[in-house]
Amino acid sequence: MPDRNRYVLIIPGLRLRAPRLWQVADNAAQVRAADGSGLRGSGRRAAFLIHSESASSMRPQIFKTRITELLGIRHPILCGGLGPGVSDAAYVAAVVKAGGMGFIVSSGETDWVEEQVRTCRATLGDLGFGVNIYISRFDEGIERARRLIPLLADNRVSCVETAGASPEPIIPALREAGIKIIHKVPAVKYARSATRLDVDAITVVGADCGGHPGVFMISTMVQAPVAAREIDLPLVVGGGIGTGSQLAAALAMGADAIVMGTRMLVAEELWIHPSYKQFIAESDGTQSVVVKQILRDHHRVLENDSARELLALEDRKVTDFDAYRPHVAGKLAREAYRTGDRSRGMLDFGPAAAFATSIQSVETIFDDMLDGACAAISRMSALTGQQVQDADAVGRQICVD
Numbered sequence: 001m002p003d004r005n006r007y008v009l010i011i012p013g014l015r016l017r018a019p020r021l022w023q024v025a026d027n028a029a030q031v032r033a034a035d036g037s038g039l040r041g042s043g044r045r046a047a048f049l050i051h052s053e054s055a056s057s058m059r060p061q062i063f064k065t066r067i068t069e070l071l072g073i074r075h076p077i078l079c080g081g082l083g084p085g086v087s088d089a090a091y092v093a094a095v096v097k098a099g100g101m102g103f104i105v106s107s108g109e110t111d112w113v114e115e116q117v118r119t120c121r122a123t124l125g126d127l128g129f130g131v132n133i134y135i136s137r138f139d140e141g142i143e144r145a146r147r148l149i150p151l152l153a154d155n156r157v158s159c160v161e162t163a164g165a166s167p168e169p170i171i172p173a174l175r176e177a178g179i180k181i182i183h184k185v186p187a188v189k190y191a192r193s194a195t196r197l198d199v200d201a202i203t204v205v206g207a208d209c210g211g212h213p214g215v216f217m218i219s220t221m222v223q224a225p226v227a228a229r230e231i232d233l234p235l236v237v238g239g240g241i242g243t244g245s246q247l248a249a250a251l252a253m254g255a256d257a258i259v260m261g262t263r264m265l266v267a268e269e270l271w272i273h274p275s276y277k278q279f280i281a282e283s284d285g286t287q288s289v290v291v292k293q294i295l296r297d298h299h300r301v302l303e304n305d306s307a308r309e310l311l312a313l314e315d316r317k318v319t320d321f322d323a324y325r326p327h328v329a330g331k332l333a334r335e336a337y338r339t340g341d342r343s344r345g346m347l348d349f350g351p352a353a354a355f356a357t358s359i360q361s362v363e364t365i366f367d368d369m370l371d372g373a374c375a376a377i378s379r380m381s382a383l384t385g386q387q388v389q390d391a392d393a394v395g396r397q398i399c400v401d
Contacts, residue, residue, distance in 0.1 A: 058098070058363060059370045066234035067257035070180060070200060071159060072128055074099030076257035077247070077366060078203075078236055079264050080184070081105040081132025081161055082348070084330040085112065086265075086272060086337060089120035091362070094269040096129050098363040103132040103161045106148055107330070114151055121155040128158030130182075135164040142169050153177035161203070163212070171198050182236065184259075186214025188227045201234040202227070203259055208240025210262040210288065210300050210350030217290075217298070228254025242355030244372020248380075251373075262350040268361045273340030277359050285354030291346075292328075294319060302349035304342055306332060 061074045068076050077100040081087045085108040095102030104116045120129050131152055135141045141164065149170065152160070159180040167174075167183055174181055175198065183194045184203035191202045204227045206220030207213045220239035227235055237255040241247070242263030250258050265272070265280045289303040291310040294317065301307050306327045313323055332345035360368075 059367050061099070062370055062374065063251060065251070065256040067201060067236060070234055071101050073101050075366060075370065076251065077101075077369065078161075078182075078238075078257055078259040079103070079362075080203075080238065080259045080261045081134075082261060082264070082270075083107050083132075083134075084333055086270060087132065088271060089116040089123060090271065091267060091269045092116075092120055092129050093123040094267070094362040096124055096127050098366045100362075100366060101128070101130055101159065103130040105132050105134075106145075107132075107134050113148070117151055117155045117157065121157075128156075130159040130161055131157050132161045132163070133167070133170075135162060135167060135170075137165045141165055145170050146173065149173045149177055149179075152179060159200075162199075166194075166197065167199070168197050184236075186212060187216045187218060188223055188230060189216070190214075191227055191231050195231060195233055199233070201236060201256075202231055203236040203238060204231075205237070205259070206239030208300075208351050209238055210348040210352070213239065213290070213298055213300050215293075215296050215298055224250055224255055225253040240350060240352050242352035242369075244369040244374070245376035247369055248373040248376040260352065261348065262352045263356050264362070264365065265353070266356040266359045267365065268359060272337040274359070275340035276337060276342060279340075279342060280353050280356050281358050283353045283356075285351035287353070288349045288351060292324065295321065295324070299346060300348070300350055302342060302347040304344065304347065306344050306346060 059075070061068070063076050065076045067078075068074065073096075075098075079087070079092075079095045079100055079102045081103040082091075083105040085105060087103055087105045089104060092102035092104050104113070104120060106113050117131065131148070133145050133148065135145050145162075145167075146169070152174075157179055159182060160174065161182050161184055163184040167181060171181060180201075181199040182201040182203055183197065183199045184205065185191050185194055186205055186209075188204060191204050194202050204223050205213060206223045207217040208220055220237055220241065223239075224237040227237065234256045235254065236257045236259050237250050237253075238259035238261070241250065241258045241260055247258050262280075264270070266277045270277070287303055288300050289307050289311065290298050290300050291307050291314070292299050294314045309327050310324060318324075328346050333347055334345075336342050336345040336347055
């Protein structure tokens with residue numbers, strides 16, 4: 001009879017804080033990884049199987065990085081602010097409870113933002129959570145951001161994700177409130193400048209990100225290792241990320257965490273219409289388009305009627321923003337998310353939709369990613385000669401590099 005017990009895989013020399021749970025295929029010496037590969041063998045630098053009672057519980061901490069330490073979270077997974085008004089208290093609380101860090105979007109009506117922040121604090125008790133602050137270069141962006149800080153301080157918000165204009169004018173007030181600052185930029189060029197500010201961490205997103213990928217449109221695959229080489233602060237990378245193997249790759253390239261957006265649009269805890277989530281689950285990631293390039297305000301969105309109208313304006317070389325304004329109003333996107341009618345509005349959408357193949361809870365998405373990351377690490381171990389010893393022979397031995 002095949003041995004269907006659960007076993008734990010520990011790989012020496014790889015900074016795994018806790019083991020990945022594997023199911024034995026035919027016996028304790030033959031492990032079926034998530035990618036279908038089987039590993040076996042022996043040797044001092046082998047990966048060892050250790051019996052575990054269950055593989056169904058939430059994953060323990062596996063990776064310890066500067067970001068997990070900075071934010072006090074279990075996993076190096078951040079879920080960026082989804083707007084307008086998509087990242088609410090329920091979703092952010094689910095992200096935090098699953099071991100990551102989420103950010104309530106603060107670009108909505110003031111009363112809504114206040115309600116979400118207070119609700120999230122009441123839901124999470126003493127656990128930390130974040131708020132996304134997009135600092136507009138127009139419409140008194142800095143002043144609006146400054147007015148938020150007392151609310152964040154009163155509700156013990158632990159961190160902010162800032163983007164857009166420089167957060168420098170509001171940094172002293174955030175510091176006084178004890179709030180950690182992660183500044184998000186679309187290119188390493190801007191990250192270099194951001195390191196001169198008193199921020200705690202930097203997020204660099206590549207051309208694949210839904211939302212605002214910046215004008216240089218450089219891929220995450222290039223930006224991540226360059227940023228790791230040039231940025232001393234804790235580093236988060238994003239753009240087109242949605243699998244565990246990408247999480248492992250990002251950490252291998254020197255990042256301390258990943259940030260996801262589009263991949264999370266199928267989360268059960270999001271309030272958006274189920275038909276929109278189902279559309280995401282059935283999409284292949286090719287449905288995005290970058291608009292407003294002529295305005296140097298690149299925006300990767302779902303290709304719908306509104307996006308096509310913007311592209312037509314760009315084809316005619318229109319540079320007056322008033323011509324674009326009716327098509328980019330936030331109320332159009334909110335209505336699309338509410339009703340499921342995706343024909344109108346600027347709906348942030350990146351190719352990582354290809355990884356969102358079903359509607360799942362946040363915890364399930366995280367667990368799948370963590371399992372995938374460990375599967376990728378084990379594959380690399382096999383390719384470099386590290387192999388798996390028989391669990392029966394190893395027993396409960398702890399491996400030492």
